[in-house]
Amino acid sequence: AQSVTQPDIHITVSEGASLELRCNYSYGATPYLFWYVQSPGQGLQLLLKYFSGDTLVQGIKGFEAEFKRSQSSFNLRKPSVHWSDAAEYFCARIISNFGNEKLTFGTGTRLTIIP
Amino acid sequence: EPEVTQTPSHQVTQMGQEVILRCVPISNHLYFYWYRQILGQKVEFLVSFYNNEISEKSEIFDDQFSVERPDGSNFTLKIRSTKLEDSAMYFCASTSVLDGANVLTFGAGSRLTVL
Numbered sequence: 193a194q195s196v197t198q199p200d201i202h203i204t205v206s207e208g209a210s211l212e213l214r215c216n217y218s219y220g221a222t223p224y225l226f227w228y229v230q231s232p233g234q235g236l237q238l239l240l241k242y243f244s245g246d247t248l249v250q251g252i253k254g255f256e257a258e259f260k261r262s263q264s265s266f267n268l269r270k271p272s273v274h275w276s277d278a279a280e281y282f283c284a285r286i287i288s289n290f291g292n293e294k295l296t297f298g299t300g301t302r303l304t305i306i307p
Numbered sequence: 308e309p310e311v312t313q314t315p316s317h318q319v320t321q322m323g324q325e326v327i328l329r330c331v332p333i334s335n336h337l338y339f340y341w342y343r344q345i346l347g348q349k350v351e352f353l354v355s356f357y358n359n360e361i362s363e364k365s366e367i368f369d370d371q372f373s374v375e376r377p378d379g380s381n382f383t384l385k386i387r388s389t390k391l392e393d394s395a396m397y398f399c400a401s402t403s404v405l406d407g408a409n410v411l412t413f414g415a416g417s418r419l420t421v422l
Contacts, residue, residue, distance in 0.1 A: 228413075235313075235398060235415035236350070282350060293338065293402060294363060295411060297350040 198298035215283030224286040313414035330399030340400040
């Protein structure tokens with residue numbers, strides 16, 4: 193089955209440090225890939241998405257992600273994290289069925305920011 | 308920016324009671340979804356809905372669950388006889404292929420606690 197793997201359950205970084213959250217997807221044609229963020233008590237907010245074209249995609253809040261087909265990866269990066277970035281981050285892929293889009297989520301990575 | 312609205316934000320119920328979770332999708336969206344997230348676990352697909360009928364449902368979505376679009380704006384999830392294991396955050400989402408698609412907009416979620 194097509195799936196998404198986030199190897200890191202919990203990551204702690206210092207404020208101002210760079211960040212990379214890992215995401216790997218299982219084999220499948222035309223992966224549509226996403227990163228969502230869930231702040232405490234909040235819903236899921238879309239950070240960025242990749243459908244095709246340029247493999248480096250820019251998102252909101254200064255985040256970017258790079259699609260690497262050779263590594264089946266779609267890692268999320270930010271050059272300098274802020275305390276407000278503390279949240280749960282979910283990588284997801286869609287199995288597109290022409291409008292019936294079913295997202296498959298990874299297990300999430302909890303990001304903690306320390307001063 | 309248009310948003311998906313969910314009510315209630317938190318509901319506490321006794322085991323065996325019926326619960327209805329309500330969602331108001333974005334007005335021009337045509338595809339509607341329910342997902343759930345048990346505490347500490349990944350977000351899981353429950354059901355998708357289009358043209359007044361279920362498009363796809365997961366194994367989780369058994370006979371105790373039903374969805375309905377009773378009018379032009381609301382999209383509801385009903386759990387007929389709640390079980391302890393139904394305690395979770397339930398997310399509604401909607402999308403429109405015509406909007407460039409494959410991107411689900413999620414609501415803030417309804418937290419259900421079954422005692």
